[in-house]
Amino acid sequence: MRNIKLLIEYDGTHYHGWQRQLNAISIQEEIEKAIYKLTKEKVNLTASGRTDVGVHALGQVANFYTESTIPAERVSYALNSLLPDDIIIVESKEVEQDFHARYSAQGKKYRYLIYNRIQPSAFLRNRACHVRGRVELEAMRHASQLLVGTHNFKAFCAAGAVVKSFEREIYDINICKEEGGYMISIDVFGSGFLYNMVRIISGTLIEIGLGKRKETDIIEAIETGERGKAGKTAPAHALYLMEVLYSKQPL
Amino acid sequence: MRNIKLLIEYDGTHYHGWQRQLNAISIQEEIEKAIYKLTKEKVNLTASGRTDVGVHALGQVANFYTESTIPAERVSYALNSLLPDDIIIVESKEVEQDFHARYSAQGKKYRYLIYNRIQPSAFLRNRACHVRGRVELEAMRHASQLLVGTHNFKAFCAAGAVVKSFEREIYDINICKEEGGYMISIDVFGSGFLYNMVRIISGTLIEIGLGKRKETDIIEAIETGERGKAGKTAPAHALYLMEVLYSKQPL
Numbered sequence: 001m002r003n004i005k006l007l008i009e010y011d012g013t014h015y016h017g018w019q020r021q022l023n024a025i026s027i028q029e030e031i032e033k034a035i036y037k038l039t040k041e042k043v044n045l046t047a048s049g050r051t052d053v054g055v056h057a058l059g060q061v062a063n064f065y066t067e068s069t070i071p072a073e074r075v076s077y078a079l080n081s082l083l084p085d086d087i088i089i090v091e092s093k094e095v096e097q098d099f100h101a102r103y104s105a106q107g108k109k110y111r112y113l114i115y116n117r118i119q120p121s122a123f124l125r126n127r128a129c130h131v132r133g134r135v136e137l138e139a140m141r142h143a144s145q146l147l148v149g150t151h152n153f154k155a156f157c158a159a160g161a162v163v164k165s166f167e168r169e170i171y172d173i174n175i176c177k178e179e180g181g182y183m184i185s186i187d188v189f190g191s192g193f194l195y196n197m198v199r200i201i202s203g204t205l206i207e208i209g210l211g212k213r214k215e216t217d218i219i220e221a222i223e224t225g226e227r228g229k230a231g232k233t234a235p236a237h238a239l240y241l242m243e244v245l246y247s248k249q250p251l
Numbered sequence: 252m253r254n255i256k257l258l259i260e261y262d263g264t265h266y267h268g269w270q271r272q273l274n275a276i277s278i279q280e281e282i283e284k285a286i287y288k289l290t291k292e293k294v295n296l297t298a299s300g301r302t303d304v305g306v307h308a309l310g311q312v313a314n315f316y317t318e319s320t321i322p323a324e325r326v327s328y329a330l331n332s333l334l335p336d337d338i339i340i341v342e343s344k345e346v347e348q349d350f351h352a353r354y355s356a357q358g359k360k361y362r363y364l365i366y367n368r369i370q371p372s373a374f375l376r377n378r379a380c381h382v383r384g385r386v387e388l389e390a391m392r393h394a395s396q397l398l399v400g401t402h403n404f405k406a407f408c409a410a411g412a413v414v415k416s417f418e419r420e421i422y423d424i425n426i427c428k429e430e431g432g433y434m435i436s437i438d439v440f441g442s443g444f445l446y447n448m449v450r451i452i453s454g455t456l457i458e459i460g461l462g463k464r465k466e467t468d469i470i471e472a473i474e475t476g477e478r479g480k481a482g483k484t485a486p487a488h489a490l491y492l493m494e495v496l497y498s499k500q501p502l
Contacts, residue, residue: 009373056374080370088373119331122260122339123307123378 001065003099004072006031006045006079007091008060013126013237014086018050018060027051027087031062034082038075039068048101048108048244052196054126054236059090059109059243063101099246107171107245109189112202113238117182128183129202129238135184135209137177143208143215144173144186146222147201154225156201157194158233166225168192175205187242196233204231252316254350255323257282257296257330258342259311264377264488265337269302269311278302278338282313285333289326290319299352299359299495303447305377305487310341310360310494314352350497358422358496360440363453364489368433379434380453380489386435386460388428394459394466395424395437397473398452405476407452408445409484417476419443426456438493447484455482 008031016024020032028045035043043064051057070078075092083089098104113128115121120130147156147170154166170190177184186205188198204221207213213231221229259282267275271283283296294315302308321329326343334340349355364379366372371381398407398421405417420442428435437456439449455472458464464482472480 009370011373076370085371085376086373088370090370119260119327119339119341120336122262122337125336127374 001067001097002072003063003065003095003097004075005061005063005093005095005099005101006076006089008057008062009088009090010057010060011086011126012051012054012056015053017053017055018047027060028062030083030087031079031089034079035064035066037082038070038078039066041066041068046101048105048241049193051241052236052239055239055241056127056237057241060241061101061105061244061246063095063099101244104246105192105244106247107189107191108193108241109187109243109245110193110198111240111242112186112188112198112234113240114184114186114202114206115182116177116184121182126237129206129235131206131210133210135206136211137175137184137209139211139215140186140205140209141175143218144175144201144205146215146218148173151222152225153194153197153222155221155227155230156197156204157227158196158200159227161195163194166194168194168197173201199233199236199239200230202239203234206234207231252318252348253323254314254316254346254348255326256312256314256344256346256350256352257327257340259308259313260339260341261308261311262337262377263302263305263307266304268304268306269298269300278311279313281334281338282330282340285330286315286317288333289321289329290317292317292319297352299356299492300444302492303487303490306490306492307378307488308492311492312352312356312495312497314346314350352495355497356443356495357498358440358442359444359492360438360494360496361444361449362491362493363437363439363449363485364491365435365437365453365457366433367428367435372433377488380457380486382457382461384461386457387462388426388435388460390462390466391437391456391460392426394469395426395452395456397466397469399424402473403476404445404448404473406472406478406481407448407455408478409447409451410478412446414445417445419445419448424452450485450487450490451481451483453490454485457485458482 020028047062072094076089115128150169172189174187271279298313323345327340330340366379401420423440425438
């Protein structure tokens with residue numbers, strides 16, 4: 001059995017998230033179906049993590065085991081010819097037997113996109129979060145640095161999530177504005193993320209940028225772990241899984 | 252009667268082009284319907300020019316006359332609340348009585364987008380032209396300069412177009428590649444364009460970038476006016492009307 005690693009890009013708009021489920025089309029199911037057409041094998045495709053309904057990916061990683069003899073590098077071409085055009089296998093290669101897309105991951109990079117213009121964009125309705133009011137970048141940047149490091153992120157996790165620990169490490173947060181344009185990106189790079197964590201961080205930073213929330217709220221949210229101290233969960237359709245890192249030197 | 256000028260952005264994917272027609276939904280019709288809901292007036296919306304099926308706009312300009320007393324600047328907000336979310340009125344303002352979106356135009360800027368990666372993009376399937384092979388930017392840039400100036404562009408016009416003259420002036424062509432990315436843009440800035448002219452120019456330059464056509468073909472195409480001397484018409488879904496200029500100093 002060979003272990004094949006896929007680098008996957010998808011527009012999440014028309015899917016009910018990554019994970020296979022009943023009565024709804026998922027990205028995992030579409031790719032598993034394409035692998036079945038190619039190899040006649042019912043594989044279980046393991047991703048670095050689930051993505052929610054509407055969330056996109058430029059660098060999702062998944063792996064599966066196969067008896068097929070198709071050259072690993074050709075798998076991407078073959079699958080792309082079988083997949084819908086909003087799911088693209090950017091790269092396929094054979095990896096070591098013990099590579100596991102989820103457990104081997106050392107870090108992840110997410111991007112949250114904000115379209116900051118009075119009128120929304122005709123092109124980005126499913127791709128970026130429209131924020132009408134003027135956003136203060138420096139306030140967002142300054143506040144974002146309070147989140148960097150190892151903290152208890154319970155206040156930045158969707159209520160009801162069952163996890164062993166709320167402790168996570170954020171390696172870095174970078175906030176950029178497109179030159180001469182309206183797009184603001186929040187890049188969050190960390191060891192791993194709780195459920196809705198990047199969306200809650202983004203929602204909190206947007207509120208700070210709009211002057212609706214104080215920087216000290218972040219300190220209180222981390223200290224108390226109270227979900228109410230953090231901002232709203234920003235919409236899913238503006239979130240992108242950019243990269244999954246498997247090296248031990250993530251920075 | 253006030254004369255209202257609209258600055259319009261649209262994702263052309265789901266429309267049969269700008270112009271109102273029977274049995275197909277057009278951008279003009281959608282906006283005229285929204286104006287009717289707002290003012291109860293059946294107006295005739297005049298654009299700077301038609302755009303084809305699938306073509307997008309970031310800076311289409313149109314004007315209409317109205318008896319309505321709604322403040323001109325508020326018209327954009329009111330129309331956006333009535334329009335589908337792939338058509339956005341970016342700005343509305345009152346202009347002089349003799350302003351005519353088409354006849355007053357002094358120049359237009361178009362952009363053609365190429366996605367130059369082996370695998371296509373999951374996000375740009377309706378937004379950019381996928382070119383798999385390696386494109387030589389310098390060859391495209393050098394060849395593009397042969398088109399700048401006043402020439403007979405008959406070879407760069409769709410067959411059967413009825414026009415008084417095939418002479419047009421191209422002020423400038425700029426070809427850029429996204430840093431660290433796969434997107435190439437061809438910006439074409441001219442006095443006015445023949446039917447399919449920017450798409451044929453883009454198709455010709457892509458063939459030159461791929462080494463499938465020689466630079467001298469452009470010289471022959473201009474000299475002979477033969478459509479066959481120019482390249483294929485590049486797909487519509489990668490073309491954007493960026494800006495319409497109304498000043499007399501377009502450069």
